[in-house]
Amino acid sequence: MIGTLPRETFLFKPLPTRVLFGAGTRASLGDEVRGAGITRALVLTTPHQRELGKEVAAGLGDLAAGLFDGAAMHTPTDVTETALSALKTLGADGLVSVGGGSTIGLGKALAARTDLTQVVLPTTYAGSEMTPILGETENGLKTTRSGPEIQPEVVIYDVDLTRSLPVGMSVTSGINAIAHAIEALYAPNGNPVMDALALEGIRALVGALPEIVADPGNAPARQSALYGAWLCGTCLGNVGMALHHKLCHTLGGTFGLPHAETHTVVLPHALAYNAPAVPDVVAALTPILGQDPALGLHDLARELGAPISLNALGLPAESIDHATDLALQARYPNPRPLERDAIRATLARAWVGEAPIRKDKT
Numbered sequence: 001m002i003g004t005l006p007r008e009t010f011l012f013k014p015l016p017t018r019v020l021f022g023a024g025t026r027a028s029l030g031d032e033v034r035g036a037g038i039t040r041a042l043v044l045t046t047p048h049q050r051e052l053g054k055e056v057a058a059g060l061g062d063l064a065a066g067l068f069d070g071a072a073m074h075t076p077t078d079v080t081e082t083a084l085s086a087l088k089t090l091g092a093d094g095l096v097s098v099g100g101g102s103t104i105g106l107g108k109a110l111a112a113r114t115d116l117t118q119v120v121l122p123t124t125y126a127g128s129e130m131t132p133i134l135g136e137t138e139n140g141l142k143t144t145r146s147g148p149e150i151q152p153e154v155v156i157y158d159v160d161l162t163r164s165l166p167v168g169m170s171v172t173s174g175i176n177a178i179a180h181a182i183e184a185l186y187a188p189n190g191n192p193v194m195d196a197l198a199l200e201g202i203r204a205l206v207g208a209l210p211e212i213v214a215d216p217g218n219a220p221a222r223q224s225a226l227y228g229a230w231l232c233g234t235c236l237g238n239v240g241m242a243l244h245h246k247l248c249h250t251l252g253g254t255f256g257l258p259h260a261e262t263h264t265v266v267l268p269h270a271l272a273y274n275a276p277a278v279p280d281v282v283a284a285l286t287p288i289l290g291q292d293p294a295l296g297l298h299d300l301a302r303e304l305g306a307p308i309s310l311n312a313l314g315l316p317a318e319s320i321d322h323a324t325d326l327a328l329q330a331r332y333p334n335p336r337p338l339e340r341d342a343i344r345a346t347l348a349r350a351w352v353g354e355a356p357i358r359k360d361k362t
């Protein structure tokens with residue numbers, strides 16, 4: 001056997017993003033922007049992080065063409081169109097995205113339309129910066145596409161930028177990252193390198209999140225969490241995802257549920273659904289998450305004060321059937337066959353916030 005999981009044959013084709021990691025690394029932003037061939041960057045962020053965006057733009061001096069601070073969750077195409085006309089008016093020839101997945105999503109949407117170079121400073125643990133995937137929303141429908149022009153060219157992880165991430169969001173965003181790694185472990189197109197990164201990423205986040213809850217300013221814990229997020233995001237960018245991501249995509253795109261919180265609630269239940277089909281993955285996760293890793297994740301979220309029910313996130317009970325149907329619409333590889341009744345029962349448990357139950361334990 002090669003690596004932790006039984007993979008006899010595999011393809012390894014890593015994505016080419018340049019990554020700078022550390023505390024205070026944003027001091028190198030100007031050099032990285034210049035090195036990427038950008039002479040006038042449009043700085044992107046959300047309204048909430050406007051001050052940070054202004055600071056980053058000011059730090060860039062002549063290298064900044066301007067600031068667009070209208071990024072929004074699930075990348076609405078009307079926001080992208082507004083940003084695109086700002087980009088043209090300002091004559092920008094590159095993008096600097098400073099923020100979480102929403103800001104990075106806007107940068108990707110602009111790059112998809114212009115092929116401009118992206119330099120990204122992530123401030124959450126969502127992992128979008130390490131992927132060639134873009135999810136966009138138009139008329140209430142979220143669609144996903146992928147391509148080399150979408151993958152950011154440069155990522156600057158500055159641990160200092162994550163210190164302001166509120167504790168609640170640190171937990172849900174961290175569990176969002178763990179979800180990428182867990183689904184990577186049973187991806188049919190996985191490989192031993194991604195398996196190793198996935199387990200290391202989960203280990204780093206599971207260790208760091210309780211320390212961040214106890215002390216949000218804990219620098220080593222913040223460093224460890226961001227390191228874990230990078231590894232988990234790398235997994236998301238390199239291998240295919242399954243039932244968990246499909247459910248969350250549906251719940252976010254169609255029912256407007258918040259991204260990281262939805263991942264946090266669904267992950268233990270999706271893992272419990274798949275666990276009987278992936279005993280090797282369960283065995284690999286046991287040293288990190290306990291004898292029953294799905295239950296371990298549920299307990300982690302509960303103990304850290306994260307939401308544990310879809311009800312609490314605002315999903316109406318009568319939407320469970322519709323969500324089940326949507327999750328079954330497009331077929332995709334999943335370790336356990338997609339069984340309608342069992343998926344509905346999984347969503348129903350997640351809606352209530354009960355502990356997950358594995359099929360082989362009922």
Ligand code: NAD
Pocket residue numbers: 046047048049072073074075099100101102103105123124125126127128129131132133134135161162163164165166169173236259260
């Ligand atoms: P987010 O980017 O929507 O951020 C949530 C809020 O927190 C925003 O108001 C943001 O400004 C604020 N915030 C972010 N970092 C902060 C910080 N350090 N301090 C204070 N406030 C901060 O949240 P997210 O979970 O990172 O991203 C969710 C979006 O990213 C979704 O649209 C999701 O679909 C997308 N996503 C895409 C991929 C991909 O590969 N395409 C991967 C993960 C997430």
